[in-house]
Amino acid sequence: MIDTRRIHHCRACGSPVDYSVPADDNRERAVCTVCNTIHYENPINVVGTVPTWGEQVLLCRRAIEPRLGFWTLPAGFLELGETSAEGALRETDEEAGARVELQGLFSVMNVVAVGQIHLYYRAALRDVDFAPGPESLEARLFTEAEIPWDELAFRTVRTTLERYFADRREGRFGLHCVDFR
């Protein structure tokens, strides 16, 4: 489960916090014992793409923990100042050195245990001039038959790929909302 008590000191003044339920609230928050600043913690977003070149999908092999050595779709944390689509393009470039054209939001997946929402866009590679970034060991195109299902890094990647190939067989792409605990 999420460590919901990881704040020990106030970001405004540095004093210790106490966990208590503020007035007009119904949940415990980290509240500063000196200046009363309330510190909220909320789920954050991971954004990425399903980059395709004809029948093939581009995957990256992770050069960092967690799941070092396992294969993933290019994705990472959404940053302040960008849209989810811009973040997905940035991560695709940073992790796979690839430029893509987005084709629509494809999967929206809550990963409750880690406080994240993962958003994947379908994307067409503009060229095959990709190259692994510093967080990837390899970037490689796979046909459906070649996907290393037992060496995928995350459940959200597996589910997104499964739904992608299923939709492609049916000739129509939907939006897939899936929750993981």
Added chain:
Amino acid sequence: MIDTRRIHHCRACGSPVDYSVPADDNRERAVCTVCNTIHYENPINVVGTVPTWGEQVLLCRRAIEPRLGFWTLPAGFLELGETSAEGALRETDEEAGARVELQGLFSVMNVVAVGQIHLYYRAALRDVDFAPGPESLEARLFTEAEIPWDELAFRTVRTTLERYFADRREGRFGLHCVDFR
């Protein structure tokens, strides 16, 4: 724009932070000058519903700032430990005292200037036994002709309602991804 320098002290040890680009990163983060903890700040999520009863939509008049007195769809910040759908149901109950059945994700809107993604679900009211919660002055059903367009609280509410009525006229509901700067 977002205040991206609002962290002054380390949440782990309380010492002052400096804003600098950590090794293996490409953005400024608040880094503790003593224990080196890196503090990431990322967009968060607002979740809500478009609650309907036949031809009518349920809106709430805000009892709190920002936009006190203006009308909104029931929505609020997604909390740790819940899915976006669960958060949307909770907010609909808290703000409008209403129980609904979700009918699918309808709008996904980045609001870049405030670092938020807003997610609205279509929802059918189970009954008309609703009542404003502590953050609402009123909760009321509106036909399309009655919607107080000039008294809506937020752009995301206006856009979600516009798209909702447009889709309803066409007899099919899509997913609407819209970005605001």
